[in-house]
Amino acid sequence: MSAATGQQHPLKLYFWIWGLLFLFSAFSYGTDFLPHGYFRWGLILLFMVAKAGFIIAIFMHMAWERKALIWAILGPPVVLLVLIALMVIEGDYTEFTRLNSFSAPIVPSGHAAAEEANH
Amino acid sequence: MAQSQAPATHADAETAWQSISTDWSADKQTFRVPWGKAMMWIFLLSDTFIFTCFLTGYMNVRVSTAVPWPNPSEVFGLEVFGVSVPLLLIGIMTFDLITSSGTMALAVNFGYRRDRGRTAALMFMTAAFGALFVAMQAFEWTKLITQEGVRPWGNPMGASQFGAAFFMITGFHGLHVSAGVVYLCIVAFKVLRGDYEKRGYEIVEIAGLYWHFVDLVWVFIFAFFYLW
Numbered sequence: 544m545s546a547a548t549g550q551q552h553p554l555k556l557y558f559w560i561w562g563l564l565f566l567f568s569a570f571s572y573g574t575d576f577l578p579h580g581y582f583r584w585g586l587i588l589l590f591m592v593a594k595a596g597f598i599i600a601i602f603m604h605m606a607w608e609r610k611a612l613i614w615a616i617l618g619p620p621v622v623l624l625v626l627i628a629l630m631v632i633e634g635d636y637t638e639f640t641r642l643n644s645f646s647a648p649i650v651p652s653g654h655a656a657a658e659e660a661n662h
Numbered sequence: 663m664a665q666s667q668a669p670a671t672h673a674d675a676e677t678a679w680q681s682i683s684t685d686w687s688a689d690k691q692t693f694r695v696p697w698g699k700a701m702m703w704i705f706l707l708s709d710t711f712i713f714t715c716f717l718t719g720y721m722n723v724r725v726s727t728a729v730p731w732p733n734p735s736e737v738f739g740l741e742v743f744g745v746s747v748p749l750l751l752i753g754i755m756t757f758d759l760i761t762s763s764g765t766m767a768l769a770v771n772f773g774y775r776r777d778r779g780r781t782a783a784l785m786f787m788t789a790a791f792g793a794l795f796v797a798m799q800a801f802e803w804t805k806l807i808t809q810e811g812v813r814p815w816g817n818p819m820g821a822s823q824f825g826a827a828f829f830m831i832t833g834f835h836g837l838h839v840s841a842g843v844v845y846l847c848i849v850a851f852k853v854l855r856g857d858y859e860k861r862g863y864e865i866v867e868i869a870g871l872y873w874h875f876v877d878l879v880w881v882f883i884f885a886f887f888y889l890w
Binding site for chain 1: 682711722749775864874
């Protein structure tokens with residue numbers, strides 16, 4: 544019964560992954576001390592994907608599931624990349640029109656509201 | 663019926679694509695896992711869409727605003743003995759959640775070994791780390807609201823969308839952590855009582871899936887909200 548379907552793996556594997564997650568979290572935190580730019584973004588995404596991969600594959604046991612389940616769960620989120628791409632394009636265009644059409648000096652729009660809140 | 667069950671017996675020999683067509687077209691259950699596990703995965707899939715929509719919405723307002731975005735590294739920094747350390751609290755929260763993920767993974771392992779005492783203890787430990795996370799988040803929110811004057815409609819540091827994005831994303835995540843703490847405590851209590859001796863301990867793995875997902879979401883929030 545349960546023993547046939549259960550996910551039983553050596554404890555050593557979990558401790559290894561646990562350690563690696565700590566290490567990559569430390570690396571992730573470390574990127575905050577780097578100057579902003581493509582290099583920093585590359586490292587942020589690299590460590591993020593590595594951590595997500597370890598959690599899904601090992602801790603959530605996806606590496607040992609059958610392909611029917613893996614594809615049914617990990618396939619659909621790929622369409623989200625389309626949404627993200629569209630929103631990047633749309634966001635850039637909105638910023639362009641804002642900078643173009645509002646020529647007055649830009650004041651942080653939160654200023655008035657925040658001052659109100661303080662009084 | 664007898665024919666449709668035949669492929670299952672030599673499952674190891676089939677290729678990836680053969681196994682997909684076998685599972686989806688065999689006129690029987692598709693996922694060879696307990697139904698509760700399949701349902702949890704499908705719930706987590708829907709949650710993935712919700713959190714991605716939140717993060718995409720945040721990305722869109724951050725990209726489109728003409729006003730500088732508040733620097734998260736400074737906003738979320740803490741002063742320790744007169745030295746300001748960037749993102750200190752967020753870093754501690756990250757390690758706290760990773761630790762809880764590890765204890766949860768061990769709980770699943772001991773569950774399948776039918777070691778009820780250790781399973782329940784590790785699950786309560788996981789829940790305690792989760793509660794600690796929520797407590798730190800409450801501290802973070804309080805500091806942001808009372809000291810920095812951040813509101814969902816504006817803040818003194820820059821773009822007014824900062825507050826709305828922050829409170830919605832971290833709030834929804836915090837809600838997931840809080841629900842997870844309650845969920846884990848209930849399952850741990852039932853493990854201790856011996857409720858799953860007959861049904862088997864998949865339920866611990868299913869609760870674990872939820873908990874690991876909460877940690878997974880935090881990985882993305884940490885990268886996109888705090889490190890950007």
